Amino acid sequence: MASSSLFASADADDPLAKQQKDAQAVSHRIDEDIQESRKAFERRKKAIKILLLGRVGKSTTLKNFQLAFSPQHFRSERAAWRTIIQLNLIRSIKRLLEVLQQELDESTQPLRTGAPDKGKGKAATVRFSTSPLTDQHRRMRMRLSPLLPIEEQLTRRLLPDANDRLQDVCVRAGSGWKGLLAGIQQDGGADGQARAKEPRRPSTAEGRRDDPTAVLAACRDDIIALWEDPVVRAVLKRRGVRLQDMPGFFLNDAARIATMGYDPTDEDIVRARLRTLGVEEHRFTMESGALPGSEWYIYDVGGSRNNRPMWIPYFDDIQAIIFLAPLAFNLMLEEDTKVNRLEDSIMLWKEICQNPLLAKTTLILFLNKATLAAGIRVNKYVPSYGDQPNDVQHVTKYFRDKFRGYHKRLSPQARSFYWHETSVVDTRSTAAILVGVREGILRAHLQSVNVI
Ligand SMILES: Nc1nc2c(ncn2[C@@H]2O[C@H](COP(=O)(O)OP(=O)(O)OP(=O)(O)O)[C@@H](O)[C@H]2O)c(=O)[nH]1
Ligand SMILES: [Mg+2]
Structure with a gap:
């Protein structure tokens, strides 16, 4: 007992001995790294x-x-894929909202009433819409607007140096994107999968504005209503927009995905769209x-x-x-x-x-x-x-x-x-x-x- 405490204090008091010990530790680590690289090289x-x-x-x-x-490895990455699938769904909703906005903009006409505008002496102009979309559609659009910034925010986190407007959700090979994505949501990861089965209460308005799970769950009923609305479908058809042909199409599964406890199925993961940039190496056993x-x-x-x-x-x-x-x-x-x-x-x-x-x-x-x-x-x-x-x-x-x-x-x-x-x-x-x-x-x- 006494001798070991004596040595410890001697080491601590002797800077040269400490330096030597540190240098040995570094050299040992380098040897280990070389061994590891050699093994990896042989393995490859x-x-x-x-x-x-x-x-x-x-x-x-x-x-x-x-x-x-x-399959075990495949399923261990479920949490990262959940975010990608949510982003795919948000991308389709965004496109749907763009089409509706276009329809409203192009079908809103000024109408001159002929009656002078009070105090200005000019004919008053009121706007009327020739579109079949109603005020209820406009309100749904408004309520879905919190979804819009999420894709941009998450894409910027995945690809901080991207300067173009990106066509799809992309990742750069070797950037550790799976770890980043799995960590984005508090209930992600292996532990989260057990918890994912229990419903979580949405808390969007109070500060979960950038959590896709919470925002999607809060918007779930509007997403389903808008996508299933016959008037909306007719507008999409007339404008030749086939959302179902977009890669990563999940609108038909919104009732299942836009929930607090969403846990992707194997098929969801296979269908998810994530554009690859560069070359990704995947090792399998x-x-x-x-x-x-x-x-x-x-x-x-x-x-x-x-x-x-x-x-x-x-x-x-x-x-x-x-x-x-x-x-x-x-x-x-x-x-x-x-x-x-x-x-x-x-x-x-x-x-x-x-x-x-x-x-x-x-x-x-x-x-x-x-x-x-x-x-x-x-x-x-x-x-x-x-x-x-x-x-x-x-x-x-x-x-x-x-x-x-x-x-x-x-x-x-x-x-x-x-x-x-x-x-x-x-x-x-x-x-x-x-x-x-x-x-x-x-x-x-x-x-x-x-x-x-
Ligand atoms: N219907 C159908 N869709 C497919 C098929 N193969 C791929 N897709 C869809 O096409 C989209 C793109 O597929 P990916 O596998 O990501 O394509 P990729 O070759 O990796 O593309 P990059 O990473 O951009 O080079 C995804 O949404 C897929 O679900 C197929 O055989 N049939
Ligand atoms: Mg790819």
């Missing part, structure tokens, strides 16, 4: 790495992977399957053109690319409205097929199921389609053969062509496809390292 070298490429559906595919093979415990890395990238240079460094170290191609022959790119989305996908596919760095990489094409709206003729957009039957089956086959042809012609060395017809928002059918994809990649990987 042995792991199977997949890059997700294409225009639409990459992050959705990643979520399907997590849900199918690493397979919780089941042919090689449980095996490590996989999946790289999810931002798909817009200005993100593309960031993909290249990943090319020489991956075993497989899952390439998502939407059969959107009648839609244009968001960033360049003169370029057709499918044409852009085909161009990118050609580049990937012929890239020498990817010569040994397994390429897996996910052709996103086509939906042919009534009256859309494929040959109007793709003249080479000619007079073939204008149905989903023939259209899918036509484009699959196109992708297959380029794959065969441009690959630097012969390799198998893998393709699947997918709808990645359908978690069940995607899970079945991913099991096959996983086994295929694993087999190709083991063959390449001569294990089988």
Whole structure:
């Protein structure tokens, strides 16, 4: 006892000894860090790495992977996704309110009564509206206005350096956004999930103005009433606005989402829209399957053109690319409205097929199921389609053969062509496809390292 207290005081009194001890501690920490980095490097070298490429559906595919093979991890991020889903819902409401405002502005006409305005000697002007929207709609609009600043506030917290008006909720890869989002709401996180089942009292007016849960819960009845209102639906239709086609559409689920105890379902999380900027690395430990415990890395990238240079460094170290191609022959790119989305996908596919760095990489094409709206003729957009039957089956086959042809012609060395017809928002059918994809990649990987 006595000796240990003696040493302690000797250390404290001797600055040189203290300095040495601190330096040793720092050196020890550096050694540990180096060891850790080396282990991580070895782990990564042995792991199977997949890059997700294409225009639409990459992050959705990643979520399907997590849900199918690493469900515990997937569910541990529920609190962060809850905020994203709430922001998606708010985005739709915001768009709805913009349309209603436009309708009111454009349909309000001045009407000269002819009677002189008291004291001014001029004819009085009253305004009347030709719109079917009523004062009740105006009041609902007013009551929903506290939702409007929330999206902006949260987006600024996620991306403090963003200076443009952002199209969607975005995150920058590697910015720790999940932790930030999970912490935004007091009842988020693992602990919060138990509490989320118990209703919480809304307290908007008193200071929870930036908490999306509280504000949405306070606005719930108005959101449902406005969205289900036949007059509002008619205005949207007349103005050609299809909110249900916006990514991250949750208005039909508002009764469930705009509550204090909202806990997202797996499907909600898969459907949530969050634009990716940069490249995000996701490490998985397979919780089941042919090689449980095996490590996989999946790289999810931002798909817009200005993100593309960031993909290249990943090319020489991956075993497989899952390439998502939407059969959107009648839609244009968001960033360049003169370029057709499918044409852009085909161009990118050609580049990937012929890239020498990817010569040994397994390429897996996910052709996103086509939906042919009534009256859309494929040959109007793709003249080479000619007079073939204008149905989903023939259209899918036509484009699959196109992708297959380029794959065969441009690959630097012969390799198998893998393709699947997918709808990645359908978690069940995607899970079945991913099991096959996983086994295929694993087999190709083991063959390449001569294990089988
Ligand atoms: N109906 C349908 N919607 C889809 C499909 N794939 C993706 N979506 C929706 O399209 C939106 C965008 O999907 P994401 O997976 O985020 O697209 P991404 O490729 O990661 O896009 P970026 O991150 O911007 O490069 C989401 O709202 C998805 O729910 C699909 O197969 N069918
Ligand atoms: Mg994405």
